[in-house]
Amino acid sequence: MSDGTGTEANGGASTDGDREPRDLRSDGGHAEDHHGLPPMSSVKRWFVTTNHKDIGILYLVTSLFFVVFGGLLALLIRTQMWTPGGTILSPQAYNQTVSIHGLVMVFWFLSPFAFGFANYVVPLQIGADDLAFPRLNALSYWLYLASGLLVGVSFFQGATFSGGWTMYAPLNVPMYMPEVGASTAVLALLLFVVSVTVSSVNFLTTMHRMRAEGLTLRRLPLFTWSILLTVWMMLFAFAALLAALMILSADRLLGTMYFVTESPGGSMLWTHLFWFFGHPEVYIVFFPALGVMAEIFQTFTGSRLIGRKWFIASMVLVALQSFIVWMHHMFLTTINLQIKTLFMATTIGISLPFDLMVFALIYTMLKGRIRFKTPFLFAFGGLIVFIVGGITGVFLGAVVLDYAMRGTYWVVAHFHYVMVAGVTALIGGLYYWFPKMTGRMYDEFLGKVQFGLYFLGFNLLYFPMFVAWETPRRVFDYPAELVGWHRIATVGGFLLGISFLVMFYNLYTSIWNGEEVDGNPWDFTHTAEWAVSSPPPLENFPGRATYKGGFLDFVDRVTTDGGEETSEGYRSPLSADGTGTRSDGGTSTGAPDGGVVTGGTGLPAQRDEGGGEMAVAHGEGPSHASIWPFATGVGAFVLLVGLSGFQSGAFPDGVAGGFYMGTSLAGGLITLGSLFAMGYEDFHAPEMAIAERWPFAGVENTKLGVWIFLASDVVLFGAFIGAYVFVRFSAGWTGWHIVPHNSLPGLINTYLLLTSSFTVILGMVAAEHESRKGLLACLTATLLLGIGFLINKGIEWVELLHEGIWLDASIEGATFFLTTGLHGAHVLAGLVITVYLMWRTWGGAYMGDEKPVEYFGLYWHFVDIVWLFLFPLFYIL
Incomplete structure (x- = not known):
């Protein structure tokens, strides 16, 4: 497939590998293409691109910046813990450090890091040219970046949020946290949730309506399966968090009294709303890592995953069960014992599908022949770490033990063994797909060095916390006899940080000097992203991907003279001589009607039944550039900076009040104007003419997107109505x-x-x-x-x-x-x-x-x- 610039679709590799990096390409050229998308060497490219591969790279790079941010805060925490009652940070500064470390790692690093891979890989794995709504994909990224920048701004507005990453009430209200920066951090998280909602609508529409012909849900790659279930959980769980944050923002900005001490059931209401989101969030974070493990284990053992259908069924079961276990975070509250017992049972029950998935991965290793490359080491390390985290979590699932361990470092250790298990596997995914994204191979020796430092540092950091479990959470004073364990943990934390420096050095130098990879550097891969060049061409495939014959094949696209692809009269194979290459090593079939095969090679165009010209090509093709998602992100950032100054129902007096008021007005105008311009913009994102669409075959992309958005809105209003009912019952229904x-x-x-x-x-x-x-x-x-x-x-x-x-x-x-x-x-x-x-x-x-x-x-x-x-x-x- 031509990319419109005269270079080949394999990425236009530089011939001077020692001086210039191979383009992280998807366009192949140096001049602006026929869709208005500048080359990847241009800074403008990254502000206007809507291509899913570019957005994936933006997510990955930005999330790695936030892991450095959150990691530095973690090292501050460990430095403070070197001695009991440490004095490196003041108590207020320590609370801020702990709180923002947790928020940044959970929200601005973990999920966006996983969705960097999802953005890049999922459309390739399902045979789509892009996501269903490319501009919404770009918008989700820019809103994510704007929200992260707001967190940074919050440090310069008196003080940032200091009530822990769970943001428990009533500590989260102005009475206990009056600083403007605390409100900014809450608004930043609210904007992040809006970004997640936009992304969820986009991914669900894409995965349900834009799968290649023959690629049924049952046959989806496991990484795509993990993302599909993750996004369904995100759609509903984050809607509940959005409701909680909107109510909290009203308490802080408008002076409402949902979560104040005097409000009936206020602190309990926040706990219900937060943990209805918070426990599915554990699986939202871990499921993409589970999909990465499955892909890597299959590739590096040369064996199909044992019990694949049961593995998928287990993920589905966990996704459903994740919404009925949230109260195990509330065992220390006044909820009656019968309900606590019920949720103890659901908590233990949700561990059973995970047992099946873990055994499936272990049996796959036993059956295959393992090649200990860096991606496999990290995936295997992630599995080991997760097993420890899962076993230690069972202790907390028992009501009696939870009474003793809640609020201690046992919870800190367990939580990190689960969450950072996901990080470990995702780093394996970064090495696994690095050649696909860059066309260069990383340094294998440095990769293994990083794994050694990482695995040693991680376990030195967190395992001593199980031994020193009596240390209270979020407190930097502890019994003197635990000093040795905490110092081991601090050393481990710095080793873990050094391992990331090795990774950054490895990947950066490999982009410039790594061995070139044109296609697939791994043996035994089985997913579609490895069937095209590395990096892939702009529109992913040299034709239309199809699994109709039981294997991945590519057939020529047939478009009308208006540029729209048609489902009638398509021809195979890619080449004009009838010998196109199949991804499995065979050859493509001839034209279905037995006639002359026509490839997009300058041969005469065909005619459709209505007499209009048809060509085997992309015609006008989809659009890939728009400035308005970026402009909307700028507007949202400016708007929320302004609104952060609106405290307890009013802007402050004087110059500060004028600044916040003017900033709010400017941000609102920029946001509204950008959204109008984006709606009016001539942007072409055609639906796939031939695709698997079950169970939404009769619904257009946009209509399905609207329905999915409304599903999240049902949860939003349900949470508001539920909050009203909860508070009214707490106050007395008839006395209300x-x-x-x-x-x-x-x-x-x-x-x-x-x-x-x-x-x-x-x-x-x-x-x-x-x-x-x-x-x-x-x-x-x-x-x-x-x-x-x-x-x-x-x-x-x-x-x-x-x-x-x-x-x-x-x-x-x-x-x-x-x-x-x-x-x-x-x-x-x-x-x-x-x-x-x-x-x-x-x-x-x-x-x-x-x-x-x-x-x-x-x-x-x-x-x-x-x-x-x-x-x-x-x-x-």
Whole structure:
């Protein structure tokens, strides 16, 4: 496949391997290509790219920066622990260090590191050209980077967050943590969750609707399986965390009282919301590493994974069970013994599928012939570390033992043996796919040196913590008789840090001077990314990937003269002489109709049945460049820096207040303008004409994306409604003071929203019949009804304010205003989309193409349905 620049798709390797690095390529050229994507040597490339391989590299590089950040904080912790009651850091500085170390490692390193591989590898493994929504993929990265930068900013705003990575209430409210930087850290995490949600919608749509022909879910590679299940868990778990963070942000910025000491059940509410996310997060972090282990074990033992279908079934079972074990983090609370016993049983139960997966990996090693290369060493080391972490976790799953060990260094050691087991395997994945990404081989000797330092340092760091388990967590004072164990741990921490320096040196020098790799450096690989050049070409494959014959093959694409790929009349093989090479060493078949095989080689184009010209090529091809995701990330960063100064319902006085207010306004305008521009931009991301789409064969990509987003929104609203019900029961259901004293405004708003849903349906019909005036009239009616809803809601709020009822007046007011305010924000977002649709309709869009109106309708109907729950809950019951 030509990349549009005259160079070969194998990466255009430099002939001077000692002076210039081989491009981390996917474009093959040095000039801007026909899609407006600059070469990888250009800085501009990295700000405008939407290509999944580029985004994967950005995720990997950025996450490795954050592991250095978090690692330096960890070394500060270990230095403080050199002696009991250490004085390197003040108590406040120590709390900040511990808290941000945990937050950075869990959120800004572990998952993004795994999803760097997911971005790069998953589309290749499933035979897709890119993810379903390339610009959303870029947007998720820029929001991730913006959120990480916000954490850095928080250190310069008095003090950053210091309440531990679990952010327990009531320590997380302004009464105990009044610094602006603490609010910035909370907003940073909130933005990170938005990034995760955008990414989740994208990956789920891609993996369910863009798998190569013949690649059923049952036949998916194990790494892709692990990512699929991870993303489903992320979609729901992070939605619960988003609700918790939004409520916490309201407590800090608006003065609500969900989590303050006086609030009924406030601290328990935070614990429920956080751990409903927090325990699935353990598997969200570890599942990609499990997929990496499976791929590496198969490659370096030369054996198919033993019990593959049971391995997959176990992962599915764990993903489902992960949402019913969260209360084992709450054994020390006042939850009754029967519920604690139930969750002890579910905790022990979830370990059983892991036993099966561990034995499958062990038996695969026993059956195969192991080659002890660096990727395998790290994958095997990760398995050993995880076994220790799993066994020690069983202790904490027992209620009686948890009473003794909770809050001690036993938990710290167990937690790191589980989480860093994932890191260990992912480092193996970095070595495994490094040749694929760079076209260069790493230094094997240095890789093994790193593994030795890493494995020794890790176990010296964390195993002594099991022995010194009586040390209290998050406290730098401990009994003097434990000094020796803590000093061993500190030495181990520095050895672990040195191992990362060896890795960085190895990979950096290998990019410049490593042995060139054109294709596959490993024996016994079995996934599609190894069937193309290293690095892969821009659009991944020299044709369309297919598994229809039971093996991976490539057939020529057939496109219309408009550039869209068609599912009719495609031909095989790649070459014009009928002898194209199959990935398994055989040869491709001839044309299905027995006629002349046509490859994209300058041979005469064919004609489709309608007389239009068809060519075996990409035609216009997909777009790969857009500046607007980056601009949106900049806007979000500026907006949240400004909002961080809004404390307890107001900006501060003076110059600081003016700065924060102006920054908020500027950030909001940049964000909104960038989103509008991205929506209006001419960006081409075609669906695959032929693909496996079960179970969503009859749903377009965008519609499925909307449905998946709404699924996460169900959890978001469910968490808000659940928080209201929990707090109300804690306060006494019948003694609760219902805030809206009159149900009439709520009833009027119900009729307004139901009517607006009907006008959206009429608008969809008008677009289908190409009635521009009809569509404009329906959208205008929807806009006016929505504005009427907000005006009526505003009048009601003003009346309540005059009665002295507001967000910060009582917990009753906080729950009412915040939950209905969240719904109102959804209505406002819908009205902004309505204005955009009206603007495009005025210009002649959507005539005969009602799908954009239908997708908006799905969102608008969901907003209306939510109100049907809120109305009786807040106005009647």
